[in-house]
Amino acid sequence: MAGAQADATGLAGRYATALFDLAQEREALDAVTGDLARFRQLLDESAEFARLVRSPIVSRDDQVKAVTAIADKLGMNELTRNFVGYVASQRRLFSLAAMIRSFEALVARARGEVIAEVTSAHALTDEQKSALEGALKQAVGGAVAIRTDVDPSLIGGLVVRVGSRMIDGSIRTKLHSLKLAMKGVG
Numbered sequence: 001m002a003g004a005q006a007d008a009t010g011l012a013g014r015y016a017t018a019l020f021d022l023a024q025e026r027e028a029l030d031a032v033t034g035d036l037a038r039f040r041q042l043l044d045e046s047a048e049f050a051r052l053v054r055s056p057i058v059s060r061d062d063q064v065k066a067v068t069a070i071a072d073k074l075g076m077n078e079l080t081r082n083f084v085g086y087v088a089s090q091r092r093l094f095s096l097a098a099m100i101r102s103f104e105a106l107v108a109r110a111r112g113e114v115i116a117e118v119t120s121a122h123a124l125t126d127e128q129k130s131a132l133e134g135a136l137k138q139a140v141g142g143a144v145a146i147r148t149d150v151d152p153s154l155i156g157g158l159v160v161r162v163g164s165r166m167i168d169g170s171i172r173t174k175l176h177s178l179k180l181a182m183k184g185v186g
Contacts, residue, residue, distance in 0.1 A: 012095050016102030019083050024110075028079050033107050035071070035080035036100045042070070043097055044149065053093040063088040104147065113143040117161040121154040121170070136162065 023032040042049050052058055052066055067088050071081035087093055108115045116136050118124070124132070129146060136144040140162060151159075155171035 010098075011092065012098035013102045015087065015092070015095070015099045016106060019079075019099075019103055020106045020110075022079060022083075026079060028077055029107060029110075031077040032080050032083075033104070035074075035076040036103055038074060038076070039080075039084065040097065040100045053096055060089060060091055063091075063093055067093065104145070108145045111143065111145075113145045114140050114162055116140075116144050116146050117149070118146055119149045119151050119154065119159040119170075121150070121152055121156050123150055124148055132158075132160075136160070 019032065020029075023029045043053065049070075052063065058066075064085050067084045068081055071084055084093075084096070087096060087099065092099075105115060116132075118132065129148070133144055133146055136146070144162075153172060155175070157170040157172075157174070158167075159170050159173075160167045
């Protein structure tokens with residue numbers, strides 16, 4: 001796993017690598033991966049939680065108490081709970097989203113998967129996610145882990161990023177292209 005760890009640089013990468021190693025050692029990779037996905041979802045969906053994580057005004061003790069209470073309430077693995085508590089105690093919660101992304105990349109690499117970041121105007125149904133995963137598997141030629149995000153400003157369609165490749169099929173982009181084309185006509 002040294003190759004995956006070598007790519008995890010910076011603050012977020014170092015924390016993610018440490019958690020990844022511990023999770024592997026304790027055979028808790030799946031549990032920690034699921035827990036972090038829920039934390040990522042909470043960051044995306046709760047403005048209050050995002051403020052808590054990013055605010056320099058909230059005391060260290062309050063941040064530790066809050067994130068460990070959330071982990072307990074959600075029934076998260078002890079390793080995940082201890083990790084977010086430690087991150088809070090070090091005043092590094094502002095990097096939690098980046099740590100989660102780095103951790104997910106390490107897990108994907110360990111499993112031989114490619115991460116596809118999919119942004120849609122509305123939340124995708126399980127059926128849509130399955131269909132998209134199947135299409136991406138064929139296009140990539142291997143296993144794909146899908147990370148979804150919602151951006152209502154897209155109006156409709158999808159933006160899919162796999163590695164350095166991006167496919168933008170959003171209505172917002174199509175309207176912007178049409179607008180530019182219309183300017184050229186006049």
